[in-house]
Structures are given as structure tokens and as C-alpha cells.
């Protein structure tokens with residue numbers, strides 16, 4: 001079972017994820033601060049914004065146009081920004097590391 005490392009305000013949590021689950025769902029089910037996910041994964045709220053760390057960004061499937069549109073005007077966006085509801089876990093992503101933007105956490 002792959003795991004995800006969440007970094008938030010200097011704290012680190014390592015959480016196992018079912019294959020096929022999204023990073024957002026793993027975060028909300030495990031009460032990771034700063035991942036609100038108001039729209040429940042519908043790619044319309046951007047309250048699941050994360051920074052993908054440590055070289056993992058290039059290993060993800062590219063963002064769809066609707067995700068890029070939401071990210072475009074989001075406060076705190078960086079080149080490694082993604083919406084965590086759009087990242088589905090698989091075994092190749094074991095160890096994926098994301099940080100919660102400080103303005104959310």
C-alpha cells in the first residue's frame with residue numbers, strides 16, 4: 001500500500017493510501033489541517049491545493065485544463081502546485097510528498 005508524506009507547518013505525517021484514492025481523500029479522512037476540500041473533489045473549489053515536493057511533480061499525470069484554470073488565479077500558486085483531489089494514488093507514487101501552503105494550514 002503506498003503512503004503519502006504530508007508536510008504542514010513544520011509537522012510531518014506519513015499516511016497509508018489505498019490505490020486509486022486521491023491525495024485529497026486521504027488528507028480529509030486523516031484530518032490533515034489545511035485541506036478543506038469544500039467541493040468534495042469536483043475540481044471547483046481549490047481548497048485542496050498542495051505543493052508537490054522533492055521531484056514528485058514530474059512523476060504525476062499532467063493536470064487537466066480545468067485544474068490549470070483553477071490554479072491560475074489561486075493565491076500562493078507555485079510551479080509545483082496541484083489540486084490534491086486530482087492526484088490518484090498508485091504504487092508508483094509510494095512516498096509522494098506534498099506540503100500544505102502556509103496560507104491554508
Ligand code: FES
Nearest residue numbers: 039041045046085
Ligand atoms: S476538493 Fe475542490 S478542487 Fe479539489
